Amino acid sequence: MPYGPHAADDRARMLETIGIDTVDALFEDIPEGLRAGPLHLDEPEPELLLTARLAALAGRNRVDLASFLGAGAYRHWTPAVVDQMLLRGEWYTAYTPYQPEVSQGTLQSIYEYQSLLAALTGLDVVSASHYDGGAATAEAALMACRATRRDRILVSRAVHPHYRQTLETYAEGAGLEVDELPLVAEGPLAGTTDLGALERLLAEPDRPVAGVVAAQPNVLGLLEAMPEIGSLAHLAGALFVAVIEPVSLAVLAPPGEYGADIAAGEGQPLGIPLGYGGPYLGILACTDPLIRQIAGRLVGMTADLDGTRAFVMTMRAREQDIRREKAASNICTNQALLALAASIYLSAIGPHGLRDVAATGAARATELEAALAAAGAPRLHAGPYLNELVVRVPGARAVHARLLDRGILAGIPTADLLPDEPSLSDGLLVCATEVTTSDEIARFAAALAAELDPVATGGAA
């Protein structure tokens, strides 16, 4: 066993103390008919060989492409200090801080995370973390239902489809109704949530709405009229759940300013690697009045017997290990180490740095928009966006596949992302961040031009 600590006679001494001859005696309580035979797995692999195997597997992924993929997970530059700190065993080999006297590092770091995210979101209460943006959005909807004692959620179709699907899964278990808010199909507001439809759905007799869920920026990169959505929700007695992207909050109005009661979102852009989907960081925040409804752990400031400032998990009567079937959620393990990554990232990059990250992404996206338009793929929508946009590309799926052969990861075909939106059948959702280079943009534009008009550019048919 590769990490076993025993010297030659240790096991024998332990068996002797127990008073048995073989370790098999400790398994005699497993009924005979149910005892397993040997596992059909490969032989143990020494570290030298395993290292080579893992490196070879990682090498089969192609991460050298010029990537314009976003859609809920974003390529960012992370200061080296973040991972150096995360590699300390005191952080990553500790458990949940059940014994606060020997867990002040983790506890204070969670308190700082809660504070940092409260500053970004403009909301009072931030949970210690959830699994990801999808599960956080689902928990936000459940919170809205508990708080209003209603059981119907309206969710914009411009909320990430994975989040909506997660919400539907959770809603099925909780017995909640989920109705989708359509998007405006054309005109200056195309691609954003249809406010007229929202008004109609909120006004349906005998179908009171617990919460309205909309994203800023939305999954198509567009800015939504969040204050108006919030006002309409509140007029109908519903809560307003804003799905947020944390880097954008350096430059966009925070949910606390435009009337959101709950914010949920994906914290991956705050110093967390793409890692094919996880582990990520679910952000969940709310206003003070909703504090007893929030799911997940909370850390508070207190003092020890000598009056020394200290931190502790608090308001635990909401949690599963105390309340069992009456808990606010079943969440136990969360994403503490990823919340720590976000805290280190925000501390290292600072308020000005975070603004620069967001604004540089916007500037790169402006450059990308112009280059792709010149290559024959103009923007599909007219409304304002931050750093992600949809461009019109006839036969987008096929073009996307051919661009891949040219070393360009051309975002994602909108027909794959939102297959039920006819207005999006010929689009590519593309994204730029501070790591996108002018050279990558130029290569993308040249390759796209060659695909769209092979004769004019002399490319292959």
Place this chain on the structure above:
Amino acid sequence: MSVVGERLQPTIFELSRPGRGGGKIPHPPADALDRIPPGSRRTTPPALPELAEPEVTRHFVNLSQLNYSVDTGFYPLGSCTMKYNPKLNEWAARLPGFANLHPMAPDSVAQGTLALLWELEGMLAEISGMDAVTLQPAAGAQGELTGILMVRAYHRARGDTARDEVLVPDSSHGTNPATASMAGFRTITIPSAPDGGVDIDAFKAALGPRTAAIMITNPSTLGLFERRISELLDATHAAGALAYMDGANLNAILGRFRPGDAGFDVMHFNTHKTFSTPHGGGGPGAGPVGVRRVLEPYLPAPRVIREADGTFRLETSRERPMSIGRVRSFFGSTGVLVRAYAYIRAHGGTGLHEVSDDAVLAANYLRARLRGTYQVPFDRPCKHEFVASAADIKHRTGVRTLDIAKRLIDKGYHPPTIYFPLTVEEGMLIEPTETESLETLDAFAEAMIEIAHEAETDPGLVTSAPHVAPVRRLDEATAARQPNLRWRGMTGAQTPCPD
């Protein structure tokens, strides 16, 4: 609340001074945000701290040193399995090919990760005796929800809609009843029998046409194998219900017992308990779920498919029409799964068998060493953990299990899990794991015995512990009554950006 005393480490907000830091990325053009309408813009900068990198480093290093961890000492936290976290696995998850892969990358770009995930599904199926596995759930509790939602979908697909109850033993993890509630079921709590197992008569009496599933942790949270497991499972299936196994304690029975062979229909794995993925001070985890054939259609999408030509792809949702849907975004906690894969490969089938043997050996060794000093309510061979009780000590000396736990901190150990399961008076759940040396186990046993002696001779020393921890016991009541959940001392950054 206000704190007047000392502080261990300033918060990052107290370390902030206007104008510090910066220089990490080039400034954008001044007009970068001009196209954002004023109504959508932020007017007050967020109140984030301004620090130079040396201070950031010291802050987080100093904070880290206030933590106890597996890398610094023995951590016998029962039910949590604080085994050694191999460093190779940290290296592997950070390989650029794994770490920089976008979750929506086309399959052709992601062949290395997809191959690993597909192999891992197969390994977990072999280890558990299940027919199919999803890797999507983000943690054990989400695995439970996934499993119980599949049970719900199964009954509904058969038109069996009257089943609205889930049976859960009183010794179970709190996540089990909380999960049942989230999935729309009523929890029926089954008492334990005097031998620590499920009370079979009470169980059979509760079982009926309204039972959707039972949720059993095996070995139980008392560290005991459920000896009458076949009887439980047969009765469950005879009643038309399904059997869920909470796999939190799978680390005790690798290569000894396969839940799928025994008749469990669905189970989750806790990768941080069985497969050594680090727990990170609370997370992340991963909670793969294995099912028998009857539940396979309901698994969350997407799973990884291996094509005839040996390439891999994610299935589409159209290929899984009966699925319960997604439980989170993207594929899952892939970085955690890479670590679990490396752990299984490093051990192979024989090594995993040894993992359980050594974990069970260590627990029984400690049980034998402590038996004369503490009560051991269920004094038969345990699996990977056992419950000791300080009830006698408390009645005699007034020293409680909580005090003993705090005194262990003084002696350099992380305390065991205390007051869980709820069914044992003054209980402490001790789980040494397979990666601790005999010297460590002996030293811990001696510390425990010493504390029992102190309880008799100098109880005040124990009840006022810890004495050498970074802080003394905390005022938890005030923290809950007057919650202070965030730093309020800072306003937004007022200074211009430093250059």
